[in-house]
Amino acid sequence: MKIIVLHKKIVVSIFILCFLFSCFLFSFAKPFSFALELTTNSIMDEASKERILNLTKQEEKIAYLTFDDGPTLKATGKILDILKEEQVKATFFVVGKHVKEHPELVKRAYEEGHYLANHGYHHDNKKLYQSKDSFINEIKNTDIEIGKAIGVDNYCSHIFRFPNGYMSSHYKSKKKEAVTLLQDINYTYIDWNCLNNDSVKKYNHSGLIKNLKKSSKNKDTLVILMHDTNDVNDTSAILKDSICYLREQGYEFRNFYDF
Secondary structure, eight states: OHHHHHHHHHHHHHHHHHHHHHHHHHHHSOOOOGGGGOBTTSOOOHHHHHHHHTGGGOOSOEEEEEEESOOOTTTHHHHHHHHHHHTOOOEEEEOHHHHHHOHHHHHHHHHTTOEEEEOOSSOOHHHHTSOHHHHHHHHHHHHHHHHHHHTOTTBOOOEEOOTTOTTSSTTHHHHHHHHHHHHHTTOEEOOOSEEOOTTTSOOOHHHHHHHHHHHHTTOSSEEEEEESSOSSOOTHHHHHHHHHHHHHTTOEEEOGGGO
C-alpha cells in the first residue's frame, strides 16, 4: 500500500512539473492570429472578392465594425478595450504613417483577433493618385509597416478602403483606374453602408447613436464606418451603446477574416 501511495505522489509531482513547464513555454510563444495567413503569397480568389464587393447586398443580419484613419494614442486603445470587453472582432483600416508611429497598437489589435486592412500610407489623395506607381507604393508601404509591427513577413491585407470612399465624387476617374491596379496586386476594396458621422461634424453622444440608428434602418448586412482618431468626435464614448443597440436588433458581429 505504501508503494502505491508513493507512486501517486510521483505521478502528481510529474504532472505539476509538466504543467508549469508548459506554462513557461507558452509565455514565450507568439500569440496565435489568423493574420499569419495574410501575405503576398496568399491568394484572395475571385469569389471572395466578389462577395466583399457585394457584401452589403447580403440578407444576413451581420454587422462589420470598421475603424478608419488610425491608429492613434487618443482613441485606438480605448476602442480595443471596449471591443475586448464586448467580445467583438472588428476591422481597422490603418494609415501607414500612423502604423509606423504606433506599432504597439497595431500589434495589440492583431493579437486580439482584429483584421488589419489598408487605408493608404498618407491618407492624402494628391500623393495617392499622383501616378500609378505612387498608388501601388502607398498600399505596399502600408503593408510593410503592418508587417513590421506584427512580425509577419510580406504582410498583405488584400482589402483596401479608398480615403473618403470609392463612392465619393472626388478623383472619380483616378479611382476607376486604381481598381484595375488593385486587381493586379490581388486586392479588392470596400466602402460602407452605415455610419455614425463621427468625422463629419461635432455631435453629442445621443446624436451619434441617432445617426447610427438612422443609417442602419431596414438594412441586413452592415459595414459600419467609424474612426479611431477623436479628431471630431469620441466614438469610444458611444461604442458600447452602439454595440448594445445592434445586438438588440439581432445583428451578429464579424470581421473580414471570414473571407
